[in-house]
Amino acid sequence: MVMSFFRKRESGLEHVAHQTVSMLADARHSFDLASMAVLSGADPAVVGADIDATDERINQAEQKLRSELVVHVSVRGGEDIGVVLAYTLLLKKIERIGDQAQNVFELASEGVSFAGADDIDEFIEVRDTISLMYGEAAEILANQDEDAARDFLARSFEMNDRCGDRVRFYMHSEEPGSWAVPRAILYRYWKRIVANLAGIVTSAIEPLQTMDYLDGGATDINDD
Amino acid sequence: MPVIPPALQRFFPLPRPVRAVLVFVLIYIFLVGVSSLEGGIKVMGADTQERLFSNVDHPIAGLFIGLLGTVLVQSSSASTSVIVGLVASGALGVDQAVPMVMGANIGTTVTNTLVSLGHVRQSIEFRRALAAATVHDFFNVMAVAVLLPFELLTGALSSAAEWLSEKLVGSAGTEWKSPVKVWVKKPVDWIKDGLSSFVDNDNVLGTLMVTVGLLLVLVSLILITKNMKTLIAERVERSMNAILGRGGGIVAMIVGMLITIAVQSSSITTSILIPMSAAGVITLKNAYPVTLGANVGTTITALLAALAASRPEALTVGLVHTIFNLTGILLLYGVPFLRPLPMKAAEKLAAVAVERRMLAVAYLGVAFIIVPLLGVAIFR
Numbered sequence: 001m002v003m004s005f006f007r008k009r010e011s012g013l014e015h016v017a018h019q020t021v022s023m024l025a026d027a028r029h030s031f032d033l034a035s036m037a038v039l040s041g042a043d044p045a046v047v048g049a050d051i052d053a054t055d056e057r058i059n060q061a062e063q064k065l066r067s068e069l070v071v072h073v074s075v076r077g078g079e080d081i082g083v084v085l086a087y088t089l090l091l092k093k094i095e096r097i098g099d100q101a102q103n104v105f106e107l108a109s110e111g112v113s114f115a116g117a118d119d120i121d122e123f124i125e126v127r128d129t130i131s132l133m134y135g136e137a138a139e140i141l142a143n144q145d146e147d148a149a150r151d152f153l154a155r156s157f158e159m160n161d162r163c164g165d166r167v168r169f170y171m172h173s174e175e176p177g178s179w180a181v182p183r184a185i186l187y188r189y190w191k192r193i194v195a196n197l198a199g200i201v202t203s204a205i206e207p208l209q210t211m212d213y214l215d216g217g218a219t220d221i222n223d224d
Numbered sequence: 225m226p227v228i229p230p231a232l233q234r235f236f237p238l239p240r241p242v243r244a245v246l247v248f249v250l251i252y253i254f255l256v257g258v259s260s261l262e263g264g265i266k267v268m269g270a271d272t273q274e275r276l277f278s279n280v281d282h283p284i285a286g287l288f289i290g291l292l293g294t295v296l297v298q299s300s301s302a303s304t305s306v307i308v309g310l311v312a313s314g315a316l317g318v319d320q321a322v323p324m325v326m327g328a329n330i331g332t333t334v335t336n337t338l339v340s341l342g343h344v345r346q347s348i349e350f351r352r353a354l355a356a357a358t359v360h361d362f363f364n365v366m367a368v369a370v371l372l373p374f375e376l377l378t379g380a381l382s383s384a385a386e387w388l389s390e391k392l393v394g395s396a397g398t399e400w401k402s403p404v405k406v407w408v409k410k411p412v413d414w415i416k417d418g419l420s421s422f423v424d425n426d427n428v429l430g431t432l433m434v435t436v437g438l439l440l441v442l443v444s445l446i447l448i449t450k451n452m453k454t455l456i457a458e459r460v461e462r463s464m465n466a467i468l469g470r471g472g473g474i475v476a477m478i479v480g481m482l483i484t485i486a487v488q489s490s491s492i493t494t495s496i497l498i499p500m501s502a503a504g505v506i507t508l509k510n511a512y513p514v515t516l517g518a519n520v521g522t523t524i525t526a527l528l529a530a531l532a533a534s535r536p537e538a539l540t541v542g543l544v545h546t547i548f549n550l551t552g553i554l555l556l557y558g559v560p561f562l563r564p565l566p567m568k569a570a571e572k573l574a575a576v577a578v579e580r581r582m583l584a585v586a587y588l589g590v591a592f593i594i595v596p597l598l599g600v601a602i603f604r
Binding site for chain 1: 457458460461462464465468496497498499500503505
């Protein structure tokens with residue numbers, strides 16, 4: 001620990017940035033596992049332990065990084081205060097999408113499985129698209145690429161609309177509740193995850209006060 | 225006192241190597257300041273010296289003068305360097321300087337207590353911040369309460385320091401041919417020659433040289449601290465994060481010492497802890513040893529100042545400062561049942577101050593101004 005004073009390593013905010021991207025990778029891992037449990041009928045007991053451990057890792061990382069941000073402000077004063085506040089928001093958003101993967105997993109825990117269902121291909125396609133979006137969001141965060149961020153946001157709105165349409169479709173479905181309700185809930189959770197990923201990506205193009213909004217604060221990225 | 229005004233700093237960031245060179249130049253200016261201070265006192269007549277320093281003959285008066293002087297300049301590094309300069313001139317004896325150095329140790333705690341007042345509007349934060357700040361106060365007061373009478377009765381701390389400085393530079397009463405003294409001789413001569421062209425009275429010349437010396441010491445220390453803080457901010461951040469991850473103890477103490485040696489200011493180290501404590505990211509138990517490490521680290525400045533002195537007694541005083549702080553830690557932190565006492569006192573004060581906020585301000589005024597002033601008035 002004393003040697004940390006002498007070693008040359010990444011700066012405080014660089015470390016926070018790297019860890020934030022790692023948290024997003026963990027959140028993706030949780031999402032993939034939870035979705036797999038619902039879509040393939042994998043044993044929830046087996047997948048659950050991994051999801052719980054990953055969620056715990058995300059929570060611990062959030063708490064540790066918050067402390068590091070306080071240390072950064074204590075040492076540096078207010079010079080990076082905007083970045084520090086932005087990271088506080090980002091960390092909370094990533095932690096939240098970690099929790100939303102848990103929500104997806106709860107469906108599997110309740111016995112929901114779409115393995116062998118007629119509409120499984122559509123679920124898999126949406127799941128794969130969202131999973132890729134995690135990776136893209138992490139890359140945009142790491143590189144602060146504005147063009148990639150705008151492109152991502154456009155696609156995330158399309159995906160959001162698509163999920164919203166599916167939720168409405170299942171709400172008005174004539175099929176039994178045991179068929180329609182799990183589908184509506186799954187799309188609802190996915191919609192929220194996509195909205196949160198979009199919120200994270202806005203950090204690359206929006207100033208702090210309109211982060212999680214678009215068009216200079218005019219458009220609210222509704223993730224509730 | 226920034227090198228470049230804050231608003232312009234982003235446009236003119238100093239490259240790291242330039243800043244590092246600047247720090248060395250500032251250390252040189254600091255040593256010139258100490259030597260000018262010593263030279264100024266020597267230029268004054270013996271009567272003037274006697275009049276000036278007879279007030280500190282009583283150890284309690286010396287203690288409070290050390291405390292007040294440090295509160296005034298908000299830096300024990302500066303005040304102890306000045307004390308070292310005075311001892312180097314022969315105007316002040318080691319026995320007079322030791323209580324002053326102990327007073328400086330208490331006086332330096334005022335800065336982080338002032339910083340903690342910034343949290344006064346948030347009860348929980350304020351309670352944690354004030355406790356983290358005043359644990360330093362209570363530790364230093366307790367250390368002085370035990371070690372000053374011990375020193376007055378036995379002379380053990382100064383004897384140990386004297387023995388060490390004799391081994392290092394020679395015995396008391398002799399002239400020490402410090403190489404640093406030779407390096408800084410020319411600028412000090414320039415100051416003396418420059419000023420003597422305006423005045424022909426030795427007392428006035430001495431006073432002007434002391435004033436220039438004091439200014440050089442204070443300004444150079446402020447700039448050293450500022451530049452070093454910028455240079456090592458990343459290291460400080462990493463070390464603090466490491467403490468948060470793994471807890472306190474001896475390692476936290478060493479980290480506190482290293483940071484303080486690097487920035488030449490215990491106030492910087494202890495003040496960094498205040499917002500962290502207020503936010504609850506570091507516990508009082510873990511902040512406490514960092515503070516103690518800062519106490520030891522800050523003694524490096526007086527030792528540095530002693531390098532520019534011509535008498536071994538100056539080094540003895542610097543070493544007394546170090547030995548006093550190490551002994552205080554061994555006693556109050558090393559003995560398990562004494563260790564929690566400063567923390568308990570700090571927590572108690574913080575709990576009361578949260579209920580009555582003005583009490584915190586009153587504490588500062590009474591402990592750091594009124595009591596020392598009364599002490600000087602009574603014991604001088």
